Amino acid sequence: MLVVDGLQAGYGEAQVLHDIHLSVEAGQVVTLLGRNGMGKTTTISTIFGLLPTLAGRVTIDGRDMTRAAPHRVARAGLGLVPEGRQVFPTLDVRENLLATARPGPWTMARVLDLFPRLGERMGHKGSQLSGGEQQMLAIGRALMTNPRLTVLDEATEGLAPLIRDEIWSCLTRLKSQGEAILIVDKNLSALTRVADRHIVIEKGRTVWSGSNAQLLKDPTVVEGYLGV
Known part of the structure; x- marks a missing residue:
């Protein structure tokens, strides 16, 4: 579904990505792991066309999308839950969900079944929601685009423990329904309960997959690339 091969990118003259390789197949949950500052968010931004690609290739369903505009990447079937959530602060929950909606199996009713709390906050603006509620809304908004692959950047960062548990429960439910997911998060314990495969990057390069x-059988991966 998604293949990234030899991706290079950066900010201005500062190159951050040097050799990124990853792939996600239909129905898979794949993680993108690495310490802070190793290029995880830059990788996602480049895949979505938010940063220019210096070299390498991004393909979606066999189509070359290396330098495609963000809206073309979205139309090709990728949905993004960005770091920091970035919900529309002046729109209420319903309007946030409808703003990017596309026809498909994910409807308003199905999103509210996944996140009942959003149903209780329908008239609240994005800025009036808690951090956990905003993350639920950001996930729901991505699902309303009816993506074939949902990408979550820092899925539970800054959330209270109970809300984190609720998010992981929802992601487990999405996996059981056959959704393809690419996740960035620091909670390795939770990730290993839901993921099929892992990609580890260091200093802008894929160093293990x-x-x-x-991963569970090889503690040197965790100690060498993910430990503090």
Whole structure:
């Protein structure tokens, strides 16, 4: 579904990504792991056309989308839950969900079934929601685009423990429904309960990739690339 091969990108003259390789197949949950500042958000921004690609290739369903505009990437089937949530602050919950909606199996009713709390806040503006509610709204908004792959950048960052548990429960439910997901998060324990495969990057390069079982069996990966 998504293949990234030899991706290079950066900000101005500062190159951040040097050799990123990753792939996500239909129905898979894949994580993008690495310490802070290693290029995870830059990788996602480049895939979505928010940063220019210096070299390498991004393909979606076999179509070259390397330098496609963000709206073309979205139309190709990628939905983004950005770092910091970025919900529309002056729109209420209903308006946020409808703003990017496209026809498909994900409807307003289905999103509210996944996140009942949003149903209780329908008249509240984005700026009036808690951080956890905003994250639920950001996920719901991405699902309303009816993506074939949902990408979550820092899925539970800054959320209270109970809200984090609720988000992970919802992601587990999405996986059980066959949704393809690419996740960035620091909670390795939670990630290993939901993921099929992991991609580890360091200093803008893919340094390890493998199955969930392989990661759990090889503590040197965690110690060498993910430890503080």
